[in-house]
Amino acid sequence: MQKVIEKNVKTYMNFINGEWTASSTNEVASSINPANKNEIVGYVQSSSKEDLDAAVAAAKQAQKAWRKLSGAARGNYLYKVATIMEGRLDEIAETMTKEMGKTFPEAKGETARGVAILRYYAGEGMRKIGDVIPSTDSEALMFTTRVPLGVVGVISPWNFPVAIPIWKMAPALIYGNTAVLKPAQEVSVTAAKIIECFEEAGIPAGVVNMVTGQGSVIGQGIIDHPDINGITFTGSNTVGKAVGQGALARGAKYQLEMGGKNPVIVLNDADLDLAVEGTISGGLQSTGQKCTATSRVFVQADVYDEFKGKLLTKVSEIKVGCGMQGDTWMGPCASENQLNTVLSYIQKGKEEGATLLYGGERPKENGRENGFYVQPTVFENVRNDMIIAQEEIFGPVLALIKVENIEEALELANDVEFGLSASIYTKDIGSMFSFINEMEAGLVRVNAETAGVELQAPFGGMKQSSSHSREQGQAAIEFFTSIKTVFVKA
Numbered sequence: 001m002q003k004v005i006e007k008n009v010k011t012y013m014n015f016i017n018g019e020w021t022a023s024s025t026n027e028v029a030s031s032i033n034p035a036n037k038n039e040i041v042g043y044v045q046s047s048s049k050e051d052l053d054a055a056v057a058a059a060k061q062a063q064k065a066w067r068k069l070s071g072a073a074r075g076n077y078l079y080k081v082a083t084i085m086e087g088r089l090d091e092i093a094e095t096m097t098k099e100m101g102k103t104f105p106e107a108k109g110e111t112a113r114g115v116a117i118l119r120y121y122a123g124e125g126m127r128k129i130g131d132v133i134p135s136t137d138s139e140a141l142m143f144t145t146r147v148p149l150g151v152v153g154v155i156s157p158w159n160f161p162v163a164i165p166i167w168k169m170a171p172a173l174i175y176g177n178t179a180v181l182k183p184a185q186e187v188s189v190t191a192a193k194i195i196e197c198f199e200e201a202g203i204p205a206g207v208v209n210m211v212t213g214q215g216s217v218i219g220q221g222i223i224d225h226p227d228i229n230g231i232t233f234t235g236s237n238t239v240g241k242a243v244g245q246g247a248l249a250r251g252a253k254y255q256l257e258m259g260g261k262n263p264v265i266v267l268n269d270a271d272l273d274l275a276v277e278g279t280i281s282g283g284l285q286s287t288g289q290k291c292t293a294t295s296r297v298f299v300q301a302d303v304y305d306e307f308k309g310k311l312l313t314k315v316s317e318i319k320v321g322c323g324m325q326g327d328t329w330m331g332p333c334a335s336e337n338q339l340n341t342v343l344s345y346i347q348k349g350k351e352e353g354a355t356l357l358y359g360g361e362r363p364k365e366n367g368r369e370n371g372f373y374v375q376p377t378v379f380e381n382v383r384n385d386m387i388i389a390q391e392e393i394f395g396p397v398l399a400l401i402k403v404e405n406i407e408e409a410l411e412l413a414n415d416v417e418f419g420l421s422a423s424i425y426t427k428d429i430g431s432m433f434s435f436i437n438e439m440e441a442g443l444v445r446v447n448a449e450t451a452g453v454e455l456q457a458p459f460g461g462m463k464q465s466s467s468h469s470r471e472q473g474q475a476a477i478e479f480f481t482s483i484k485t486v487f488v489k490a
């Protein structure tokens with residue numbers, strides 16, 4: 001909560017029923033720049049349950065007319081939002097970089113992805129939503145159609161401030177739902193700019209709403225709200241489980257995307273330069289803050305030393321700094337909390353007897369003392385039962401594990417509670433298929449990094465990584481609609 005408001009810093013409002021509205025609490029929180037904690041990017045509303053109630057009431061009211069529009073008409077709104085967002089791409093990306101630290105090129109790429117997601121789901125408004133199924137009655141017509149859930153609550157994290165809210169809201173809207181977004185506090189200014197694009201596109205009042213505030217108040221309020229029919233969540237396993245339990249208790253539909261502990265397997269016949277490139281990109285881009293980030297690297301014994309040497313050379317060249325500076329490759333952690341989490345895992349790694357090969361410290365020189373920076377970090381002599389090999393770190397930390405063969409690599413790679421993404425580097429078709437068949441992950445990639453989800457393909461995890469549902473692509477229709485089976489006899 002911010003007591004002293006700096007005059008030259010903008011205050012962002014909630015968006016409820018088509019209006020920018022101050023919270024009933026009259027309190028705001030400051031959103032700070034993780035590259036310089038003294039810079040306030042904006043103030044956002046510290047909202048109350050009453051604000052959420054108003055947003056849900058607006059969404060419920062608006063849903064009646066919104067669902068009656070044709071899919072094509074709803075799609076036209078999404079096309080407009082996409083064009084507006086494209087026109088504001090640099091501005092939105094800069095806000096994202098300033099709010100959560102990822103580099104400006106990464107933030108621009110993510111904003112462009114948001115635009116593409118909007119266009120993809122705009123097109124969905126013209127695609128089929130059902131099947132004709134032969135009835136046993138030859139004079140009847142039997143078919144399926146799909147109906148929206150109603151009001152959807154969107155609880156989003158800070159690591160993809162544009163892409164994740166959009167890949168949840170765009171399908172919600174195209175299939176006729178209305179939405180209430182509660183963004184992560186760290187990225188609420190970026191979220192407000194996304195919502196401005198919807199407003200500028202003339203989206204009808206109440207169809208899209210945003211309420212900022214604490215997860216324990218607004219997020220919990222979404223879980224409990226009797227008029228929210230579906231909840232889509234991305235974030236930690238702890239909160240995700242609470243969302244699932246709360247939604248189940250009151251009969252709401254829910255969808256959870258949570259953690260990962262994603263492995264890369266590098267076999268003796270791998271293109272080692274490609275494997276190094278993919279390990280660095282998958283593990284360290286966005287400062288390792290992706291649920292699909294590489295964190296365990298299983299390397300076959302014959303190429304272990306060569307791979308390690310190449311990896312360390314490249315890692316040592318990484319420039320850590322403010323994401324708005326042109327030569328920066330890796331920005332800060334998104335928040336002080338996240339930095340402390342990463343540092344505590346690095347400490348645990350050392351205490352458990354892993355060997356720190358590179359990094360592990362906070363760079364503080366060259367103006368970085370006020371930022372939440374940590375060096376890219378590489379451990380070896382990691383056992384798969386160590387905490388750093390089992391728990392999601394969500395930071396730029398790689399654990400190298402030597403293996404004798406693919407069987408051992410797969411057994412260890414699967415020996416975690418998560419199952420989100422995984423990759424293998426090999427030229428051998430048999431090894432590729434063993435990996436594709438036996439790897440317990442929702443996204444398996446061959447000769448490519450563990451991260452890098454494509455918007456037109458289903459995305460989600462196995463085991464503790466998700467609620468076993470899938471997001472994105474055509475899969476999104478499964479969550480955001482209910483099937484209605486229709487039997488007609490004249």
Ligand SMILES: NC(=O)C1=CN([C@@H]2O[C@H](COP(=O)(O)OP(=O)(O)OC[C@H]3O[C@@H](n4cnc5c(N)ncnc54)[C@H](OP(=O)(O)O)[C@@H]3O)[C@@H](O)[C@H]2O)C=CC1
Pocket residue numbers: 155156157158159182183184185186213214215216218219220223234235236237239240242243257258259260290291338341392393394
């Ligand atoms: N799978 C992924 O992509 C992500 C995974 N994580 C993992 O989670 C760890 C912690 O990150 P963190 O930001 O704390 O993640 P959280 O799970 O706490 O946050 C995700 C979202 O849930 C909200 N939230 C928090 N508490 C509640 C609650 N009680 N009820 C409903 N919603 C709530 C948050 O709001 P608010 O911001 O206001 O707290 C935010 O909007 C990371 O270190 C990482 O391991 C984090 C983000 C994304």
Ligand SMILES: O=C(O)CCC(=O)C(=O)O
Pocket residue numbers: 159160234289290291292450451452453
């Ligand atoms: O790898 C990606 O592109 C997406 C990752 C993701 O969904 C996440 O980190 O939450």
